[in-house]
Amino acid sequence: MESTKIVWHDPSIFNIENSCYIKDHLSQLEYQAFATVSETAQFLSTTKDKWILVTSGTNGQELVVQIHDLPAVIGIIIFCGNYEYNKQWSSAFKKVKRVETQSFKRVVEQARKIWDQLVAYNVLFMTQKGTKEYDQIIEALEIDSCGSPTAPLRLEKIRKKAYYHMEKELEMSFLQICKLALKNEAIPRAAVLSELRSFGIADEDKEEIEGKFGLYPNDLLRSFVYTYTSDVVYKRLNECYAKNVYGRVMNITAACLLELKNRPELMLHNPTVLWRGVEIPENILKKLTVGEKGFWPAFTSTAMRKEVALSPPFKGNVLFEIHLQENEAHPHIIAGAWSEYEDEQEVLFLPYFPLVITNIRKIGKMTHIIIEQDQTHPSLAINSQTLINYWRARLEAEVITPIDKICDTIRNKVTNSIDLVAYFRQDFDSDNSAPSFSKDFEKVIRATYKKYEPEIKKLNNSLSGSLLDYVKIMKDDLLNSAVFHIKARIENIFDLEFERIKHNFIKIMSYETITTFNIPDALLRNLISKVFNLATVSHFSSCSQVKSTIHEETKGELESSIYIDTFISELIRAIRHGTYGYREGIEETNNEIKIELNRQLEELKLKIHQSLENVLL
Template sequence: MTLPSYYSVSNTCDKNFDIFSLIWLDGNTNAKEVRDTEQKLRSIINQVQKFADIEPCQKYIKERSTKERLIIIVSGRLGREIVPSIHNLRQVISIYVYCLDKEGNEKWSSQYKKVKAVVVKLDELLCRIKDDHKIEEIVEQPLSINIFTTSTGVGTSTTGFNGQFVFFQVLIDCLLRVKYTEADRKELIHRCKQQYEGNTVEINNIREFEMDYSPVKALWWYTRETFFYKMINAVLRNQDIHLMFLFRGCIYDILHQLEAKQANMPLKVYRSQTISNDELETLKQCCDQFISVNSFFSTSTNYQQAISFINFSYGVDNLQKVLFEIDADPRMSSTKPFADISSCSEYGDDSEVLFMLGSIFRLNDINRSRDDEYWIISMNFCSDEEHELKYVLVDIKEQFMSEETNLRTLGTVLWKMGKLDLAEKYFVRMLEEIPSDDPLVMDLYQDLGQLTSQMGCYDQSIQWHQKSLILKNQNKLTSITNPNEASISIGKFIEGNSIK
């Protein structure tokens, strides 16, 4: 497949952007059973690193960011040596001891809370990791939110709390209005295959998605344990705008399915989460303020299930267990629907209620639970219409999206957000997609001239302004009816605007 030239300039995807990785430490990692099992493990957690010796493994683990989440498989002998030194690291969330002596290894490992299991059979190891990882993806995902603080007044700075809040809402609205094209779909498939290269299970899932996806299956794909769910959540959490752009067709389909299944009565829903002390402190300071969630927000009407997820995670230094309790009234759902998606789900008994990307909540209060085991964060689902940002959002949307929303609109929004490189890429992308005689070409030349000047790329800026001037003069020439006047104008045009 030949890709358009903008594929190379808009590749913002970090190949290993998912926070979850699996590390397998065993002196015999090249054994056939290990190699065969690796593919099965990659169907659960895509990134798998194997080590035969403690020292490089330990170094690798300690060098990982605290934002990463590592699942460790270790042999009994090597586990005795390495577990004490890595157990309290934030990035290590689960440890599995795969060995021959179950009883002997249970004795030393019982003092380490993160050791989830000691197993002697590979099938048991795979099943346990798969079951545990379903919960890890809920409680261990970093909470990605924007905050609107009414105490500081209504602000539109792109760097402040309020500016981030406003422009994320505008960005999502803009993305969902931009027409989705076949080129976008092909690039999305291309990026997914890049991300899961060598993972035969997920490559097969991607091919199925490529052949069989349709708008009515969006929620079904979202609930499946495949690349789709993992990748779209990672993209939203990391605010990877270009991949959000490529996924926008699927996001649009999920929105419309949620609208069709919108809850018709008030619900109380719950979500377990592990957050840092700093994140908890930030939320405490924002009581009675508004937050927007930068991803789809999965909750459950089943209180006991939510509590069981909290019990799954272990409290360690600098981490807090929290339970979100949310009161959601469908009358507040003007643009961000929420719905029970059990009927669409591959797991129909999960009692899952999904909130649309960018949903807004009022943070009421934060208190300790009665047994003092976790924090309870009480929130109410809010409408876009009831908070102080209403008029700012309306003004900005009218400013940027009063006419047809296209790639130029998106570039302009990103420009306003201070994301100049991305703005340039979408202006160029649009130039490559529209005919050379489209009236928007001159506007895009002028936009690029001003933008690249602001970026400090003055030579490029001059080139874009020259292209705009040439096109402007060409348009003038076509409107001239006097032959003598045309002859003089052509001479001046050639003399003053020749570009090699």
């Protein structure tokens, strides 16, 4: 991350007191210090970098006259003891952004803020004018912006189509942030503080963050706003949005959304005009057109009074006039007295404010741009009907419709091609093995899923991680729930028909025969099962196999009986006769399973729909 660059001129800069100030406050920045006007002017006239100049009131006017028009100087702060005198003469110089009479630390904070104001282009426009023009904009920005750490066009490789890039970023941020906000009643203070502390580099930074955040222990939103606007974290926080590092700011953003949802008095509820001054390179500025859409990707400070936006450190070559609508306004916080700088009358917009340019006009050397909230594109307003409709349409097209199609295809494939009756309508004399229904069913499911895997992968590429879970629900439920259900029905089907087979067996054989053999009910049940299974894989003319099975099951008790052959033939006959009812039961079960599969698929689709809908409500 490139730090603020400061040139500090003061005749007493190297005395003991100022040397300590430099060590305490400039060690994290890139700086140059000079005691004379000539040395300062010489450096600024030869450097190729951009700098903020801080000069004392002593000899300050002489230095400003010499260096004001140098390209290396992008902003000037006068650090003095006589505010009125220095304010009067410096007002003639455009690059003088602030006259400060307070502490060394305050001056450094203002220098940082001016740096970000002047070198950062904090609006990403979603033009569809083509790749070539965007390449030119990026190229120009890299040359003119001095590599601002908050300039999103500079920091990241923009996809070939900026509009597509915007869509993807919104999808990731909206879905994750809204989901986090909606599934919690409150975000813990500790979670917000933890994210804020991560932006402190030195130990003293972390201590300062904790100190400011702890001033209002009963007001989470006020704690955040005060910490944010104090210049301790805002730069690094906003960089996370610019770089799409959402994981570091998720709790902060969700907490702000929840707080605003529960405290509507902290937002403006009437049509309002807000103001924002910013410096935009001329070669980028001239490309902006009426009707162009964009968004502010980070927390953005605006002012309720125009004169604040026209004053340092906000004053730049562009003045944004922001028209905020009454309905579905993008989330914002009336910072007011909460800000460390109360005089700025700040209104702080949450990230991803969607905007559209409605007017551009030149007023002297300043460009006046009127923008409105783009009501056709959703914002982070989680109660916004626009947001709900937007995501419902996206989810309908990209998720629900493809999943419905896949579910319907699997259902049709399974119910039309798998016929349970066919598996059991095999001649008992056939040598073919009866197939395993549950395995075949799973094969059909997997084969169908594999057939649509390219389509699902294509679907996956357009979804964020959270939506992929819903696609997995479909597959897992079909392979686990449905297969388990049907497999259990097949495994238990003999149990369901045992009484029918037993009844036929007793009916065919005389009751005396059963009594003579004294066969327990459990043993008879087992015999019928074993012989029936054997009958499906071998022909009945080979009675030796049947005898062997009976011998195993009865431990030889029936082998010596004179009734053994009668028993075998009658048992086989009973099973043959009983399987008619068995087949009827199978056919009935087959229909039940088809109905059950349809029900499960419909429940699955409903579950997916409801899961996605929960993101929106």
